Amino acid sequence: MPDTALLLGGTGTLRRTAELLAMDGWQVTVTGRDASATPQHWAGLGIRMVVADRSDAQATSALVGDGVGLLVDGQCYTPQQAQELARWSRRCASTVMLSAKAVYADRHGRHLNSPEAPDWEGAVAEGQPTMAYAGQEFRSAEGYGANKAEAERVLRSEGQRVSVLRPSKIHGAGVRQPRLWGVLARVLAGRTAMPVVRGGVVESTTSTEALARTVLACAGRPGERVLNVADGDPRPARELLREAAELAGGDLELVEVDGGHCAESVGRLPWTLDMVLDTAAARTLGVPVTSFADGAVAELDWLRSLARREPDGTWALPGWLDVEGPDLAAEDACLSAWPR
Ligand SMILES: NC(=O)c1ccc[n+]([C@@H]2O[C@H](COP(=O)([O-])OP(=O)(O)OC[C@H]3O[C@@H](n4cnc5c(N)ncnc54)[C@H](OP(=O)(O)O)[C@@H]3O)[C@@H](O)[C@H]2O)c1
Numbered sequence: 605m606p607d608t609a610l611l612l613g614g615t616g617t618l619r620r621t622a623e624l625l626a627m628d629g630w631q632v633t634v635t636g637r638d639a640s641a642t643p644q645h646w647a648g649l650g651i652r653m654v655v656a657d658r659s660d661a662q663a664t665s666a667l668v669g670d671g672v673g674l675l676v677d678g679q680c681y682t683p684q685q686a687q688e689l690a691r692w693s694r695r696c697a698s699t700v701m702l703s704a705k706a707v708y709a710d711r712h713g714r715h716l717n718s719p720e721a722p723d724w725e726g727a728v729a730e731g732q733p734t735m736a737y738a739g740q741e742f743r744s745a746e747g748y749g750a751n752k753a754e755a756e757r758v759l760r761s762e763g764q765r766v767s768v769l770r771p772s773k774i775h776g777a778g779v780r781q782p783r784l785w786g787v788l789a790r791v792l793a794g795r796t797a798m799p800v801v802r803g804g805v806v807e808s809t810t811s812t813e814a815l816a817r818t819v820l821a822c823a824g825r826p827g828e829r830v831l832n833v834a835d836g837d838p839r840p841a842r843e844l845l846r847e848a849a850e851l852a853g854g855d856l857e858l859v860e861v862d863g864g865h866c867a868e869s870v871g872r873l874p875w876t877l878d879m880v881l882d883t884a885a886a887r888t889l890g891v892p893v894t895s896f897a898d899g900a901v902a903e904l905d906w907l908r909s910l911a912r913r914e915p916d917g918t919w920a921l922p923g924w925l926d927v928e929g930p931d932l933a934a935e936d937a938c939l940s941a942w943p944r
Pocket residue numbers: 612613614615616617618635636637638639641656657658659677678679680681702703704705770771772773774775778779780781
């Protein structure tokens with residue numbers, strides 16, 4: 605009898621996790637609000653998609669039933685949602701909650717969304733303090749990390765066998781916020797240069813492969829833990845962009861410029877500020893080392909399959925993906941660590 609896994613909000617970032625679990629012999633059910641987001645090849649892997657909104661606690665509780673072998677919650681943002689998840693975890697052999705590195709605060713209380721950038725004084729390990737919570741709205745710059753931090757505290761006190769994962773910027777096939785579109789859009793448009801502002805920032809990347817491998821490791825050893833999740837090759841943003849351009853099959857020369865030399869169209873670099881996650885705890889659990897390329901190849905292939913040429917000759921992605929900002933394929937577009 606295969607073990608059962610239930611992934612809440614699993615057609616995006618958790619797509620690779622669903623697939624690896626299925627290939628590992630798990631009987632996988634994934635929820636989401638839109639059945640059309642289900643990859644076609646999932647039928648062949650035996651992955652079942654159920655339309656259920658995470659905010660409908662009754663429907664989700666019914667799916668958990670008497671418990672599953674592995675419950676993964678990709679849509680737990682608030683202390684209230686954490687209370688629900690904590691209740692469900694008591695019926696499950698193992699539970700994983702997707703938190704975020706946004707929970708961390710530096711020694712002055714500064715965090716990723718502070719007006720003043722935090723100073724991490726080295727790689728950030730799981731023991732670093734996390735943000736205080738004062739009832740902020742979770743859909744806000746201040747509230748995102750604070751709510752996640754409080755949700756973690758609720759889960760750790762009320763849940764059972766819960767692994768809390770803290771990824772950095774996630775990339776890979778299926779992610780709703782594809783970070784490598786800026787590169788692919790320029791390659792598809794036949795550009796040869798990409799101006800970059802503050803390309804020296806080093807922010808950890810998290811491939812969907814890293815996430816999937818970590819979830820599998822947690823499922824194999826149910827317990828209570830907090831783990832950073834990141835690829836093993838953090839490097840300056842300009843190097844990641846160069847590698848992504850090569851993987852996209854383009855010949856893009858990265859040109860480092862200062863902000864004043866950018867034209868109107870300034871896009872956000874995928875990696876925006878210095879923050880490297882310490883992943884020693886994940887290694888101790890046996891999580892294999894992944895690289896930026898593990899997610900980049902998958903994301904670029906997937907984006908290429910979705911990109912469509914518009915009547916005016918430009919390239920675009922479907923509207924359900926979260927790609928904002930200027931036309932990054934434009935001749936004069938810049939990518940900057942901070943938007944102007
Ligand atoms: N992306 C990152 O860089 C990043 C970094 C750190 C942490 N995280 C954490 O990772 C988790 C996933 O976030 P994401 O931004 O990467 O998104 P994502 O997983 O790429 O997309 C969201 C997924 O959840 C589903 N979903 C959204 N709202 C739902 C709801 N109310 N009920 C059921 N399913 C729902 C979506 O499908 P439908 O739209 O069809 O419902 C989709 O499958 C979050 O907890 C986030 O805090 C993300």
